Amino acid sequence: MSIYCCSNKPVLHPPVEPGQYTSVRLTEHLAVEDITPSIGTVGDAYDNALMESIIGLYKTECIGTTVFHDGPYKTLADIEFATAGWVEWYNTTRLHSSIGMDPPAELERTHYAALNLEPQPI
Numbered sequence: 001m002s003i004y005c006c007s008n009k010p011v012l013h014p015p016v017e018p019g020q021y022t023s024v025r026l027t028e029h030l031a032v033e034d035i036t037p038s039i040g041t042v043g044d045a046y047d048n049a050l051m052e053s054i055i056g057l058y059k060t061e062c063i064g065t066t067v068f069h070d071g072p073y074k075t076l077a078d079i080e081f082a083t084a085g086w087v088e089w090y091n092t093t094r095l096h097s098s099i100g101m102d103p104p105a106e107l108e109r110t111h112y113a114a115l116n117l118e119p120q121p122i
Contacts, residue, residue: 062086 030036062068062082068089069082092105099107 057090058083058086061090 062085063073063079068085069078073079073082090104092103094103095101096104102110
């Protein structure tokens with residue numbers, strides 16, 4: 001981002017919200033659950049890219065339509081019910097191109113079914 005100063009020479013400035021891309025809390029939550037982060041490192045923009053993409057989908061598919069809620073949102077409960085409906089649809093029905101046009105729940109069922117093909121010793 002360039003901003004011109006008094007001399008009309010571009011001057012680079014840090015982001016308005018430098019803490020926006022620091023995902024220390026996400027890293028801490030992953031560590032508590034013993035999950036290895038799949039992308040990015042603390043302090044870069046890559047950690048938030050996936051979340052920003054999902055938030056964009058949520059705003060477009062849930063909040064910006066009347067698919068999951070009739071009429072305008074009037075209460076927090078309206079948004080919570082619409083969000084719950086969207087999350088359920090997103091995970092069980094929505095086709096995802098990145099996983100072969102399957103819903104995540106179907107991919108998960110297939111994955112775990114393949115893991116359980118061999119009998120386990122007692």
